[in-house]
Amino acid sequence: MMRHELYLENSYVSELETVIENINEFGVKLKNTIFYPRGGGQPEDKGVLIIQDEIYEVLEIKKFSDGVYLKINEFESLSVGDTCIQKIDWVYRYKLMKHHTVLHILSAVVWDEFKAKVTGGNIYEDKARLDFDMEMLDNEIAEEMVRRVNTIISQNHRIDVTFENRDKLKEDSDLIRTVVNLIPESVEIIRIVKIGDVDIQADGGLHVKNTSEIGKVKLIKKENKGKGRKRISVGIIL
Ligand SMILES: [Zn+2]
Numbered sequence: 001m002m003r004h005e006l007y008l009e010n011s012y013v014s015e016l017e018t019v020i021e022n023i024n025e026f027g028v029k030l031k032n033t034i035f036y037p038r039g040g041g042q043p044e045d046k047g048v049l050i051i052q053d054e055i056y057e058v059l060e061i062k063k064f065s066d067g068v069y070l071k072i073n074e075f076e077s078l079s080v081g082d083t084c085i086q087k088i089d090w091v092y093r094y095k096l097m098k099h100h101t102v103l104h105i106l107s108a109v110v111w112d113e114f115k116a117k118v119t120g121g122n123i124y125e126d127k128a129r130l131d132f133d134m135e136m137l138d139n140e141i142a143e144e145m146v147r148r149v150n151t152i153i154s155q156n157h158r159i160d161v162t163f164e165n166r167d168k169l170k171e172d173s174d175l176i177r178t179v180v181n182l183i184p185e186s187v188e189i190i191r192i193v194k195i196g197d198v199d200i201q202a203d204g205g206l207h208v209k210n211t212s213e214i215g216k217v218k219l220i221k222k223e224n225k226g227k228g229r230k231r232i233s234v235g236i237i238l
Pocket residue numbers: 040100104203204205
């Protein structure tokens with residue numbers, strides 16, 4: 001069975017036919033959606049729906065308690081059960097996926113060297129940044145961290161996305177336990193993103209399948225945004 005939030009199990013579906021499952025005051029809910037709503041520093045997708053030969057631009061994406069709804073113009077005339085073809089802007093999304101994976105690698109590299117926690121972050125089409133709780137960050141350190149990120153990228157690590165039961169995860173390694181404890185007790189099934197033997201996180205974001213897809217990254221800048229916020233911005237070299 002395909003999940004309603006299809007992107008969580010397969011981030012590579014860029015076009016999919018489905019049906020309208022519900023309509024609320026905000027917009028339409030699709031049976032299976034490939035549109036990612038904003039979350040975890042990753043911006044929402046762009047794209048269109050094609051319903052009865054009409055093209056509707058997706059204006060906004062919002063998660064409600066019963067699922068993801070897409071805001072489009074004049075949806076009042078549509079009905080539950082209508083067939084709908086969804087198309088996301090794949091060029092844009094794929095760049096976000098690459099940068100998301102890059103940030104996980106960067107967080108692993110900085111943790112490995114400084115045991116510094118991530119205190120913030122954001123992903124864009126052309127760059128991504130993370131803030132770290134660390135004492136000192138100069139250009140030399142930032143450049144070295146990016147060098148290590150590039151080394152890991154070049155090792156062609158596989159990225160695995162799995163859905164695990166909270167109780168099973170508790171029995172696993174210390175790292176996983178720490179990660180899992182940050183998630184509310186009410187969440188029983190936890191999505192795990194694992195990058196080879198480099199990084200493992202509970203994460204709702206979208207990633208590439210292999211680090212070989214990323215290419216190479218460069219340091220864009222390092223900034224001191226105050227206590228506990230040493231910022232590293234990186235971007236994929238096109
Ligand atoms: Zn993430």
